[in-house]
Amino acid sequence: MTTAQPRHLLDGSHRRMFIGGAWVEAASGQTMETRNPANGVVIATVPRAGKKDIERAVAAARNAFDGPWSRFKPHERQKLLLRIAELFERHWEEICVSDTTDMGLPIARARGNANRVLGMLRYYAGMATALHGQTIDNSLPGDIVSYTRKEPIGVVGAIIPWNAPTAASVWKIGPALATGCTVVLKPSEEAPLTPLLIAELMAEAGVPDGVVNIVTGTGTEAGAPLAEHMGVDKIVFTGSTATGQSIVRASAGNLKRVSLELGGKSPVIVCTDADLERAVPVAAMSVFANSGQICIAGSRLFVARQIHDEFVARLAAYAAGLRIGNGIDPETEIGPLISPRQLQRVEGYLRAGSEEGARLVVGGARLSQGALAEGNFVAPTVFAGVSDTMRIAREEIFGPVISALPFDTLDEVVRRANDTPYGLAAGVFTRDLATAHQLSRRLQAGSVWVNTYHAIDPAVPFGGYKMSGYGREGGTDHLDEYLNTKGVFIRID
Template sequence: MTIVPIRQPIDGRHRPMFIGGLWVEAASGQTFETRNPATGEIIATVPRGGRQDIERAVAAARNAFVGPWSRFKPHERQKLLLRIADLFERHWEEICTSDTTDMGLPIARARGNANRVLGMLRYYAGMATALHGETIENSLPGDIVSFTRKEPVGVVGAIIPWNAPTAASIWKIGPALATGCTVVLKPSEEAPLTPLLIAELMAEAGVPDGVVNVVTGTGAEAGAPLAEHLGVDKIVFTGSTLTGQGIVRASAGNLKRVSLELGGKSPVIVCADADLERAVPVAAMSVFANSGQICIAGSRLFVARSIHDEFVERLSVYAASLRIGNGIDPETEIGPLISQRQLERVEGYLRAGSEEGARLVTGGTRLSQGALAAGNFIAPTVFAGVSDTMRIAREEIFGPVISALPFDTLDEAVRRANDTPYGLAAGVFTRDLATAHQLSRRLQAGSVWVNTYHAIDPAVPFGGYKMSGYGREGGGEHLGEYLSTKGVFIRID
């Protein structure tokens, strides 16, 4: 189904950005291209927004926040979110196709995200009417009633990466709408088209002008001005740890609130009693899903020494069996990397692994034959003989690369798993309930999955420990990130 544009015609080869309910161009008049990573084809051009455009968007968001949007009751915000969810459901195939062509996500996987994304919208809708303060018995002299109010923090600047445009957009916009905040969204310049489609759908659903704004541009030219803007009350960011540190520094101007979901180098521990039929494909896809371009990738695979060789052999057979190609093919299981730059980065890690003495079991090459020639494809890769000090075991690769490391005791596995500056996620495979509980308690990670991976539910908080960031997305804690608490005292005697 083709969506009718809301304000002005949108050329199939050019997509304006969305500010204050209007489709607009960058103040500079500049644009940049976005390409299909599977074919190299230019899909569209978008405005190259900068500081002036951020100024316009923040002003629009502020006007909306203090204007009609501030008078929306919780049940009205709830109804709006439910309308958005229904509209997304009707346009889901279009959203999936946008993600696939813009950043390479296999369309079968994109279609499978429906429950997660629609579930988030409907979860936020349910929570919109459940936000409240509390009355407090105080110890003050006189007859004083005290209570708290939960109020929207204000204008939210949201900066998202390219590896999950739909889910990342909704993870930022959904709680803002539920709590009564307004948003300026800065998508990655590598994948800006789906967020623009989302803005169009939200306008169609009846989101008031200025409540959701999307400014396309680079991190330096648009993201940095958004992070430091004195009119922004909160920044939410998903991306690299290095950029997250820069955002924290930029936020100091007005001490704006900050939530960060940053990098990871997640461990997966496979115990000797694990069900290998289950563990092999799940451990493999903990990394190979989205071609390894996922912050929670379980790229450090610790395997009990007694089953290590068998597990690695099974893992390599599974990796070699995966179907690689253009994500628009529903049979494709592994799509391309997002860009030539990312391809070269991953190739650098493949060379480093071999140079530092790791044994390449399978993969390890760029695929450039036939239909893959113009795309950014890397074969799913498994290294064995990896030591904890190698770059492939220490640094976030963001590609389809697994490092297998044997261990002898669970204490050793936990110590080595926690020996990282990151703490986003971890996985465990065991049939023993006591082991599952013990490891889930001892692993320093914001999410621990046992006999599964990638399980993310709207009602369960998600976020990192250590250099993987702070703040939570999902659950009641997520909504709390967008609210301020006000104490009120009324003397009634």
Template sequence: MTGWAARAAELYDGRHRRMLIDGEWRDAASGEVIEARDPADGRLLATIPKGGAADIDAAVTAARRAFEGPWSRFTPFERQALLLRIAERVEAEWQDLCLSDTLDMGMPIQRSLANSRRVLGMLRFYAGQAVAIHGHTIANSFPGEIVSMTVREPLGVVGAIIPWNAPIAGSVWKIAPALATGCTVVLKPSEEASLTVLRLARIMQECGLPDGVLNVVTGLGADAGAALAAHPGIDRIAFTGSTETGRAIARAAGGNIKRVSLELGGKSPVILCRDADLDRAIPVAAMAVFANSGQICIAGSRLFVAREIEDEVLSHLADHARGLRLGHGIDPEVDLGPLISARQAARVESYLQRGQDEGARLLTGGARVTPEGLAGHFIQPTIFAGVSDDMTIAREEIFGPVLSVLPFDDPEDALRRANATPYGLAAGVFTRDLGTAHKLAQRLRAGTVWVNMYHAIDPAVPFGGVRMSGHGREGGTEHLDEFLDTKAIWINTD
């Protein structure tokens, strides 16, 4: 047994885990549980509570009590110090947290480990922001000796809902800015990947987070998630997930006009110009879609290639895809792990078939496979050539390792077609021409555009989408605005 496998057996041996409400580790009010299974081999990792509306109500009540009570008396310096303590503990337990992600949702351990700069950076970045929140004095034109100013105040109780494809990063991206600003949180992780989030919550509790400031309710989206989105005691919903669910969240939030931020799906284009450095561009463009087995919202799933270099690009792309190793994520040599579930694998398989039925040419991959000794949900990295813009695989988010290659005649052609989507989350451009890079980056309709790179995310840089990819930003100083209210104060000094 490898070192990672031995530690995996110690971390999760099928025992029950509880959720955190008001500083207590509890079962669901209903007593029901959900099985957490390793998507690579089906092994039972643990059981978790199947929380529902009653548990959400208890968590919101606890979060409100903490917000108006002990947490309101924490100074910015104290919030900063707490976040820095949490960062130290997360760094000390980083390998176990990464292994938990690998077991719970399949992400290869090497990819999990490589996220340390991002996650630890987020905790420390928001710790710095905790002591940098300020208002302004404003010169007004009101008659008399009148002073006017603004103050920034924490919004209140935040409801956060995250998907299963990046539990560590996704939860920290919701929790850290809320704590920095003085808000409290009720977090609902995906029922398909809750174990790492519960482990992270325990770390935060042990670092001195007051009871009720962070509450984690595990359960189904249709039950616990829907109850959280609609709860009148929530001041803001921060959601990451599918566009379809995002619509439902927005509708539910209308009951008490709570603020909503949505980070939704995408069908991100990558434009490979004829002057691109192919030795550098092709591996990056391939992993823009194949990373995390395509289970990532910013996946560069539409690759627009200049017609003059199409044959060369297709050949090298296919070689790269065939060289990727599938297997259990605890193997450090594995490049792609499993899809999260049998349901998701079946969904991706349906797109593979539809692509061929609609006339796309299968260049490589295209099948569900079972690596030796495993029984999970694996899909080969797949490349389709001869794709037209109207094909289903070129229009719909697949959330699997499936790349559509579309030739273009000139940059204007590529730009027009890249923007011909209801989404607008991310985009990539590969070119050696600075003018082309600027022109395409400015005119692509996306929240993030990468030039001669992909997948770069930094705590100081805002991230989010436009159009059906959502609204609001995570990261950067803009993110703090999502958790703060601005109050105007007028003082008559006469």
């Protein structure tokens, strides 16, 4: 690093962004605030980057890719990733406090993500030495040896959302380091601080200058130029479907590779034989976790008609008992929404649910009493009497709102569950193995969980069907997204 950066602070101080191994300001000199969503307090200012900053970051990433980084052997990239994992583990509490303060994630949940995030880093470290091509027998005339090589795709532009800064950053940077790519990461303007902390840890681990660059700014001013940049070989994006479509259009300039993890409206199906003691809390937290601000939220809850009323009553009681507050309190189970804008969006859906005839069972309002007054808090909400055509059953809310819908037959619920433009995830609760296999096969979703939810394994591919995107994160499929395959033919006779 050529310019000193103070240790990560959440006291209203100014942070710089990380380009080419240096902590720098935006070319324009402009800055933007980031606020604690639990109380509205400014916790830091960061540079408001623009096109010139993106050009500087892409140039740094290209120089690193063409320079010393290209000579790193797989075992050296593996050692580097393992050092990063060690530093993450050593500073895990600091990372958790950053996520909690910047975007509201309850600290207990943040701490619980350690195995997932550290597991991802160590999985990518293992995979760094397991990437290889094939020797292929062929029927060409003459004596020819043919084989394939797996080669890093180049400079990767990564654009991440605010709802999971740590995991999203690692999910983008980890495979890039394992495969030998370089990265320009643009975090959300709503939660930019943890990625900047991650840059500190990566520099401390010995990541060469320019291999990882963090550019803070808005989607329009920094994200769009990154997606359009002719020097970027691949874009990886997690966020809304509308923005994903814009990125696909922007990628046409140089036909850069694109991976998209987009929106969802995931169904959760509770069959008559489900274990209700297990199903109620898991179905509830499939949505209420992270205050519903999660792409895989199981917000369409299909319950077998025979148990529908009992299940909804239990669900409402569970929701009413959840502890809501500032995420920094270890007892908090539900934190705030990210911003006043997101709060207004969710309140709009709460009104729409009632106006369209759904029955409000619990929640349904902003919480503004006492310590919650200055924050963006919404009570965990359950609607019953919901029809498939209501907005709350069709559109991604990104808030703690469940729509309960009864069903009568498996054929019916499969048809209704698949009747959505999205296909990111689905959940099933049943004790019958045949039902579990049948529904897992028939549901159009990239991940299907049976008698559980939110299980993410670094070794298992994750991604969507339909308008939930394409490409996969996790597993060997993930590494392939960052690699080109080259065919080589050598005549030896």
